[in-house]
Amino acid sequence: MVRRLETRKTWFTDGARALRADLRARGREDQLPSGEDWYACPLCLTTIFRIEVLEEPDSMLTEEHAPPAWSGGTVLALTCKPCNSESGRLFDGEAHKQHTLGRFLAGESSEPVRAAFTVDGVTTYGDWHVTGTTGMCMFGVPKANNRATADLMTEAMDRYVGPDAPDLRFTITPRMRINADRARTSWIRAAYIVAFARFGWRYIAQPALDLMRRHFKDPASVTLPILSMTHPDGDPTRREIWIIREPTERRCVMVVLGQHRVLLPLPDDNRSLEDLSHAWVGDHDITQPARFSANGVQFAWPDKPMYSLDRLSMN
Numbered sequence: 001m002v003r004r005l006e007t008r009k010t011w012f013t014d015g016a017r018a019l020r021a022d023l024r025a026r027g028r029e030d031q032l033p034s035g036e037d038w039y040a041c042p043l044c045l046t047t048i049f050r051i052e053v054l055e056e057p058d059s060m061l062t063e064e065h066a067p068p069a070w071s072g073g074t075v076l077a078l079t080c081k082p083c084n085s086e087s088g089r090l091f092d093g094e095a096h097k098q099h100t101l102g103r104f105l106a107g108e109s110s111e112p113v114r115a116a117f118t119v120d121g122v123t124t125y126g127d128w129h130v131t132g133t134t135g136m137c138m139f140g141v142p143k144a145n146n147r148a149t150a151d152l153m154t155e156a157m158d159r160y161v162g163p164d165a166p167d168l169r170f171t172i173t174p175r176m177r178i179n180a181d182r183a184r185t186s187w188i189r190a191a192y193i194v195a196f197a198r199f200g201w202r203y204i205a206q207p208a209l210d211l212m213r214r215h216f217k218d219p220a221s222v223t224l225p226i227l228s229m230t231h232p233d234g235d236p237t238r239r240e241i242w243i244i245r246e247p248t249e250r251r252c253v254m255v256v257l258g259q260h261r262v263l264l265p266l267p268d269d270n271r272s273l274e275d276l277s278h279a280w281v282g283d284h285d286i287t288q289p290a291r292f293s294a295n296g297v298q299f300a301w302p303d304k305p306m307y308s309l310d311r312l313s314m315n
């Protein structure tokens with residue numbers, strides 16, 4: 001635990017110095033109080049912190065995983081508590097549901113999924129489990145079914161018991177309400193954190209990313225163009241960061257998070273997110289898997305904040 005705090009303090013100090021170097025390089029150093037190390041939340045850029053915040057019991061500066069921990073992500077940045085917990089509620093929860101359902105439908109998951117189970121026109125609701133390759137079971141959730149329906153189901157099932165019983169035919173319909181836009185934002189937000197960790201403050205300071213930050217804060221107030229696509233053959237553990245150079249109109253930073261490909265602007269890009277989205281997505285049906293080819297340079301995946309563009313201003 002102590003070592004962990006020491007690591008976070010190092011991250012804080014490195015981040016604060018990179019932030020000052022970036023602001024100085026852009027003639028904006030007056031945005032920070034002078035003298036000490038100040039670190040801003042990279043997701044909202046509205047709160048700045050002193051290093052003492054890390055010692056506080058319920059610290060307002062928290063560890064941000066990118067991608068989310070449930071998908072194998074590691075801590076890659078320090079962000080303010082409201083940004084970190086709000087987005088868990090708004091975005092990552094939706095991505096997690098989508099992920100759980102996808103694995104369930106592919107027969108890869110033993111995690112239960114809430115489903116409707118129908119036999120002979122009688123429907124009950126419960127948690128559906130797949131065990132191994134052949135076993136399945138459904139646990140009725142008492143609150144979700146009334147007594148009469150449960151009795152009808154027992155009656156229906158009884159018709160399929162015994163030596164001369166017909167084959168059991170049933171349907172199972174997963175009942176998960178998933179907000180696909182918010183699930184997509186979860187991946188965009190993770191890619192934003194990765195790009196921040198890799199390239200630093202100068203990267204996220206570009207005006208096009210203001211729109212993204214506003215969307216993270218309040219998705220109902222600003223819509224984002226499509227900036228995330230899924231690739232069917234994606235290895236879930238794949239983590240890559242690319243600078244795509246060709247074709248020219250598709251130049252961008254691409255962050256690969258398992259099956260998800262997120263498009264971000266190049267450093268100091270002057271195009272809007274709308275233009276970037278259009279160049280890649282165009283008329284593509286976003287519900288379908290994307291296949292494309294492009295050339296670029298791959299960068300090492302960060303295992304901690306690197307601020308590589310800011311370092312250019314520091315030396």
Ligand SMILES: [Zn+2]
Binds near residue numbers: 044047083084
């Ligand atoms: Zn924040």
